Amino acid sequence: MPEAGTVLVLAGRFDPTADLAIEELNRRAVPVFRADVAEFPLRLVLDASLNGSGWHGTLSTDQRTLHLQAVRSIYYRRPSRPQFPKDMSPEARKVAEREARLGFGGLLAALPCRWLSPPGKAADAEYKPLQLRVAAEAGLSVPRTLITNDPHAAKDFAESVGGQLVYKPFYPVRGTVQGEMSAVYTTLVDPRDLSHPNIATTAHLFQEWVPKVHEVRLTAVGSRMFATEIHTDSESGRVDWRSDYESHTYKICDPPPEVAAGVRQTLDRLGIFYGAFDFAVTPEGDWRFLEVNPSGQYGFVEQATGLPITAAIADYLEGVGT
Structure with a gap:
């Protein structure tokens, strides 16, 4: 029998934020099925059919089975990408990734339940x-903002602001530099650096300092x-x-x-x-x-x-x- 009102949690296996929500749901005795998209298709099996106006079927690991019609909500917390056999050719992997996104992801999007938050919108x-x-x-x-790859436009923006500027990456930049962890945060910008030719290499976000x-x-x-x-x-x-x-x-x-x-x-x-x-x-x-x-x-x-x-x-x- 399906567990009534199961919460499907799609998150990486090492996600402290997802852990907090799961612990609270467990405390409330709310059924939870946790999976990472990275487990599909090698360790996560999908079996679904359209019966009448709704999808019925299961999502299974080697230990548990989730009945799709029992899903009450989906917590989408930065799951990893699907993982495929290592010996799969690049051409086949490209096709498989697209099919997984449209098939597996599309089926989840078709379930009549609430999301936190819908992956496309997020x-x-x-x-x-x-x-x-x-x-x-x-x-x-909202502070005055410029997005550009034109050093001249950046300098003009600085002059129009008439005060300090900051640079912000569009997405968190983290990595390892010479063996040490490094990250790019919001940075105060010296107007003299705005003529640097590297600005032309990609999109940059500049904003007035608040x-x-x-x-x-x-x-x-x-x-x-x-x-x-x-x-x-x-x-x-x-x-x-x-x-x-x-x-x-x-x-x-x-x-x-x-x-x-x-x-x-x-x-x-x-x-x-x-x-x-x-x-x-x-x-x-x-x-x-x-x-x-x-x-x-x-x-x-x-x-x-x-x-x-x-x-x-x-x-x-x-x-x-x-």
Whole structure:
């Protein structure tokens, strides 16, 4: 017999954020089936047929079986890509990857259940140009921004701003340099460097620097919001708090009503139900939108403040409230 109301969790096997939600669902005795897309097709077997107006079948590992008609919700938490036999030719692998995305992924998209968040919408929301435009349309205050590969345009932008600029990567850049872990964070830009020919090699995002007394991480789960001030006491942390977690202190806060309304509209327009929003708060108390991560981590905030973010996620996946 199918387990009633199973939550399907699609996440990497080593994902502390997914672990928090699964532990809470287990505590509530809500059935959970965890899998990583990387297990398909070698260790995850799909068997589904269209019967009437709905899909019926199973998703199985060598230990457990999930009945598709029992899925109440899907928690999509950065799963890995499908893994294929090592001896598969590059040409065959390319075809198999596409078929897996359209077949396996398409079947999951066809299930009549709630997602946190729909993978296509979440992927679109990763685009910073899109989220900045949507946030501005939703009434949030967005710093002046330039995207360019033209050094002359970058210099003109700096002159028009008339103050400090920052550079931001479009996606987190992490790796190993000379045997040591390295990452690219938000960086203050010297206007003299804007003539560098490397700017022409790809798209760059430049933004006016926002003077701030602190930043805020606002985690939104459906209609519920959990906001925390992040204070830092290091030079690097004041530019980008992600560069120095050890310097943080946290304080729970409430977003201004107009910011809360803008966050709700941004989520609605992006079509996602979870977002980790970052704001810079100026000395005048203005909240300036920096970005939203549709699958951002929240455990560090919850651990420091006790805010019930995991419970809100479990509520959503369980179908309790919105």
